[in-house]
Amino acid sequence: MKLFDVYPLFDIEIDKGEGCHVWDSNGQEYLDLYGGHAVISIGHAHTHYVDAISTQVAKLGFYSNSVQNPIQKELANRLGKACGYEDYQLFLINSGAEANENALKLASFYNGRTRILSQEKAFHGRTSLAVEATANPKIIAPVNSNGHVTYLPLNDIEAWKKEIEKDDVCACIIECIQGVGGIRMVSAEFLQALRELCDRHNTVLICDEIQCGYGRSGKFFAHQWLGVRPDMITVAKGICNGFPMGAVLISPKFHPVYGQLGTTFGGNHLACAGALAVLDVIEAEGLIGNAYTIGEYLLAGLRRLQAENSHITDVRGRGLMIGIELDIPYKEPRLRLIKEEHIFTGCSGTNVIRLLPPLCITRDDADRFIASFKKVLS
Numbered sequence: 001m002k003l004f005d006v007y008p009l010f011d012i013e014i015d016k017g018e019g020c021h022v023w024d025s026n027g028q029e030y031l032d033l034y035g036g037h038a039v040i041s042i043g044h045a046h047t048h049y050v051d052a053i054s055t056q057v058a059k060l061g062f063y064s065n066s067v068q069n070p071i072q073k074e075l076a077n078r079l080g081k082a083c084g085y086e087d088y089q090l091f092l093i094n095s096g097a098e099a100n101e102n103a104l105k106l107a108s109f110y111n112g113r114t115r116i117l118s119q120e121k122a123f124h125g126r127t128s129l130a131v132e133a134t135a136n137p138k139i140i141a142p143v144n145s146n147g148h149v150t151y152l153p154l155n156d157i158e159a160w161k162k163e164i165e166k167d168d169v170c171a172c173i174i175e176c177i178q179g180v181g182g183i184r185m186v187s188a189e190f191l192q193a194l195r196e197l198c199d200r201h202n203t204v205l206i207c208d209e210i211q212c213g214y215g216r217s218g219k220f221f222a223h224q225w226l227g228v229r230p231d232m233i234t235v236a237k238g239i240c241n242g243f244p245m246g247a248v249l250i251s252p253k254f255h256p257v258y259g260q261l262g263t264t265f266g267g268n269h270l271a272c273a274g275a276l277a278v279l280d281v282i283e284a285e286g287l288i289g290n291a292y293t294i295g296e297y298l299l300a301g302l303r304r305l306q307a308e309n310s311h312i313t314d315v316r317g318r319g320l321m322i323g324i325e326l327d328i329p330y331k332e333p334r335l336r337l338i339k340e341e342h343i344f345t346g347c348s349g350t351n352v353i354r355l356l357p358p359l360c361i362t363r364d365d366a367d368r369f370i371a372s373f374k375k376v377l378s
C-alpha cells in the first residue's frame, strides 16, 4: 500500500531530537525553529518527559473513560493553577480540531443557536465544524459547507457588532495571534469590546489557543495579554509535547450533562502523564519567561535586520510566535535555511516566514538564526 499523498515533503528524514535541535538520518544537525509545527513545547526528548511516559506506559497506557482516572484529575488541578483558571472545567480529547469541534458543539448546546463568527484567514482544524470555521474554501468539502459561519475582518469591531446584535450568533471563535493566517494579532480594544458584546447577547466567546497558547506568547495564554476571560479555551499541540492530546477549558457557566460529550482515547493515562510532565518542565525551567525573553531578543534582532535589509517588510509577533514578512516569496530563503544553514522554520501564505521554536530556545540559537537569515537574504 502507498501513503495517501497529501503532503508536499522535504527530502529529509528526522530521526532524533534533543532540546531545540533535531538530526536527520545522515547525522546532520538542524536548529528547529518550527517545533514540528508549534508542537514541541519543552524541547525534544526531554528526560523528565521520557521518564514519565515510559514509566506510565509500563504500568498502564490506557483504560476507558468509564472508570476513575486520578491522573486526569491531577492534570485538571495542575493546569487550572498554572494558567489561572482554577474555577474552569477540563474536557480532554486528542487533537486541536477535536477541541474546537467540542467547544463549538457545547456552545450550541448552551444557547441553542447555530451561527458562528470566525476571523478572515482563521485556521481552526479540518473536521466538520472546525473546518467550516476555517477561512479557506480549498479545504472545506461540500459536505462541510453548511452556511454556519460568517468570516469577519480582524479587529473590526463594528463588523462583529453588526452580526452579534442580530441575537442569533452561537459563538465567536478567535485566534488571538493567528498562526496559519500569518501571525496577525488581535488588539486588546477589540477583544474587550467583543467580550462585552458576547455577554450582552448571550454569545459564547471561544479563544483557540492551540498554536498561540501554552506559554508560547510569553504568558500562559495569548489572550492573557489582552485582559479578557473567554468562555472556553481550546488547546492542543504543545500540551503534551508531541503526544497527541487536546483539551477544552470550560467556564463554570456551562453545566456538564452525562453523555453529551465523549471520546474513547481522550484523557488516556499515557497522555495525562505526558501532559503533567510538560507542566513540571514548564514550571521548573521557567519556560514561559524564556519564551518572553528570547522572543523579545529575536524580535529586536530581526527589527535591526529589517532596518538594513529591504526584503524584510514587517516583523511581528509576541514571545516565540514570530512572523517575518518578505517582499519576495518565502520559498527560496526558507529552503536555503534548511539546506545550507540547517535551520527549520515555518511559513505562511506566500511570503511570511513563521518562527515557532520549542520554548527552551537559547540566545545562542537566536543569534545563529539571525546570522543565517541575514546570509540567505543577501
Ligand SMILES: Cc1ncc(COP(=O)(O)O)c(C=O)c1O
Pocket (backbone or CB within 6 Å): 095, 096, 097, 098, 100, 123, 124, 125, 126, 175, 179, 180, 208, 209, 210, 211, 212, 236, 237
Ligand atoms: C490555531 C489552530 N487551531 C486548530 C488547529 C488544528 O489542530 P490539529 O491539527 O491538532 O487538529 C491548528 C493546527 O495547526 C491551529 O494552528
